[in-house]
Amino acid sequence: MRYNKTIMRIIAxxxxxxxxxxxxxxxxxWLRGKPIxxxxxxxxxxxxxxxxxxxxxxxxxxxxxxxxxxxxxELSEAAKRKGLEPAVFLFTNFAExxxxxARIMKILKTFSNVVEQASIDEAYFEIKxxxxxxxxxxxxxxxxxxxxxxxxxxxxxxxxxxxEIRKKEKLTCSIGIGPNKxxxxxxxxxxxxxxxxxxxxxxxxxxxxPLPVRKIPGIGPKTELLLKRMNIATVRDLKGFAExxxxxxxGKWGKELYRKVRGIDDSPLETFYESKSIGExxxxxxxxxxxxxxxxxxxxxxxxxxxxxxxxxFSGFRTIAITVRFAGFETHTRAHTxxx
Numbered sequence: 001m002r003y004n005k006t007i008m009r010i011i012a013x014x015x016x017x018x019x020x021x022x023x024x025x026x027x028x029x030w031l032r033g034k035p036i037x038x039x040x041x042x043x044x045x046x047x048x049x050x051x052x053x054x055x056x057x058x059x060x061x062x063x064x065x066x067x068x069x070x071x072x073x074e075l076s077e078a079a080k081r082k083g084l085e086p087a088v089f090l091f092t093n094f095a096e097x098x099x100x101x102a103r104i105m106k107i108l109k110t111f112s113n114v115v116e117q118a119s120i121d122e123a124y125f126e127i128k129x130x131x132x133x134x135x136x137x138x139x140x141x142x143x144x145x146x147x148x149x150x151x152x153x154x155x156x157x158x159x160x161x162x163x164e165i166r167k168k169e170k171l172t173c174s175i176g177i178g179p180n181k182x183x184x185x186x187x188x189x190x191x192x193x194x195x196x197x198x199x200x201x202x203x204x205x206x207x208x209x210p211l212p213v214r215k216i217p218g219i220g221p222k223t224e225l226l227l228k229r230m231n232i233a234t235v236r237d238l239k240g241f242a243e244x245x246x247x248x249x250x251g252k253w254g255k256e257l258y259r260k261v262r263g264i265d266d267s268p269l270e271t272f273y274e275s276k277s278i279g280e281x282x283x284x285x286x287x288x289x290x291x292x293x294x295x296x297x298x299x300x301x302x303x304x305x306x307x308x309x310x311x312x313x314f315s316g317f318r319t320i321a322i323t324v325r326f327a328g329f330e331t332h333t334r335a336h337t338x339x340x
Contacts, residue, residue, distance in 0.1 A: 008201065010127040010154050011269070012177045013184035014108065014161070017193035019121035019171075021055035023100050024090055026170045035076070035087040037063055042073035042089050056193060058087045097121075100169060107164050111157055116269040122188075124181055124269055127154040151177075151200055158196050179204060182265035186215055204263035209236040216260050218253070235261050278314065280304050281323075 016022065021036040035058035040049025047069045054063040054072070061079045063072045069089075076087040101120045108115050114126035127150075158175045165173055174195040176187025183204050187197040199207045208216075213235060214224050232238050238246075238261045246254030259265070280301040288294070309317070321335035 008150075009179050010150060010177065011124055011179070011181055011184045012127055012154065012158060012175055013118075013124050013181065013188040014122060014173050014175050015188045015192075016104070016121040017172045017174060018053055018055040019101075020053035020092060020097055021058070021090075022171050023097055024093070025055065027096065031088060033057070035061060035063075035079075035085060037069075037072050037076070037087045037089050038092055039072070039089070040069040041091070042069045045070050045073040045077070047073065052092055054087075061087065063087060100171075104165060104169060104171075104173075107168065108161065110164075111161055114269050114271060116271055124184065126269060127157050127177065151198060155196070155198055158198075162194070162196065180263070180265035181267055181269070182217065182260060183207070183263055185217060186211070189215075208261065208263055209234065209239065211235050213238055216257070218257070218260070223250075278305055278308050279321075280308075 018036075020038040024036060024038060025031045025034075036055040037051055037058050038054070039052040041047045049069050051063060051065055051067045051069055051072050053065055054067075058072075058076075061075045061084070063075050072087070073089070076089075080086040097120055105115065105117055105123060108123060108125050112125040112127065116124040118124060154177050158177060162173060162175065165171055172194040174188050174192045175197075176184045176190065177196075177198045178184040178187050179199075179201040183199050186208070187199050188195070190197040211234060213219050213227050213232060216235065216238075219227075227233075227238065238257070241249075241258075243255060243258040246258050248254070250257060282297055282301060308314075317338075319335055319337045321333060323331060323333040325331045
């Protein structure tokens with residue numbers, strides 16, 4: 001049988017399952033099977049800061065990433081009162097997480113020569129297969145001789161990657177495969193943990209339509225609330241709006257959203273990342289309005305930033321931003337761009 005050659009992308013997104021907590025559980029036998037919360041010190045419900053990662057057992061208590069650590073403690077105590085095992089709270093160990101992440105990225109690069117690391121625990125990569133794909137100069141694209149076989153090969157590649165990570169790192173991951181980064185990203189979250197979801201070009205719109213609008217990257221709590229007030233709950237609801245209507249409602253973001261809800265995404269894989277910003281943050285153990293304490297802290301943070309700039313090769317900067325978060329999690333940001 002002869003197949004017409006078509007240009008098609010097969011992109012995968014890998015997301016490590018509850019990465020920080022999983023690394024801790026792997027490295028410390030006494031933690032295995034326990035609900036684990038990685039983040040700030042809860043200080044018996046008086047702690048500041050947020051949860052970095054909660055494993056799936058802790059999530060059964062309602063604990064999740066970005067939750068105030070004090071709330072996580074309350075939920076753990078509530079579970080304890082019900083006779084359940086309380087969560088184990090751990091500080092982050094970034095040095096170990098970064099080492100593990102580097103080894104995982106190395107594994108990915110044995111399967112693909114086009115890998116974009118999106119964060120410490122996730123990455124996009126092109127699925128390559130010499131039997132069904134002819135490499136082209138464009139990253140993230142390949143010439144497909146047999147599309148059906150190519151998707152099957154992509155599934156085999158993903159399973160091999162999952163097995164290699166499980167064998168070498170004793171960790172699980174979820175992988176989504178699609179015709180672009182958008183679909184791959186959403187698909188990787190579809191069957192967590194330890195999932196594998198494949199969505200073809202032909203399937204992408206049907207896959208997206210029943211999903212809550214919040215599943216579309218870029219739609220945060222504020223946009224979700226705005227859409228909810230308009231009785232828009234699913235991607236299918238949002239598809240009922242013309243591009244001009246979304247643009248009028250949301251400006252430039254509306255035009256991009258029109259494409260996203262249809263599964264359209266032409267963004268390339270970025271194999272080289274250049275850091276464009278450096279930041280530091282500090283969480284106080286106690287509330288303070290003392291100018292003396294705040295000024296000393298700002299000076300210390302500025303010194304740390306300057307040292308990092310030197311270490312990472314920054315020659316200068318143009319914009320300075322300061323973010324302040326109050327006890328009730330009300331957040332304000334101010335930025336100033338210096339004249340050239």
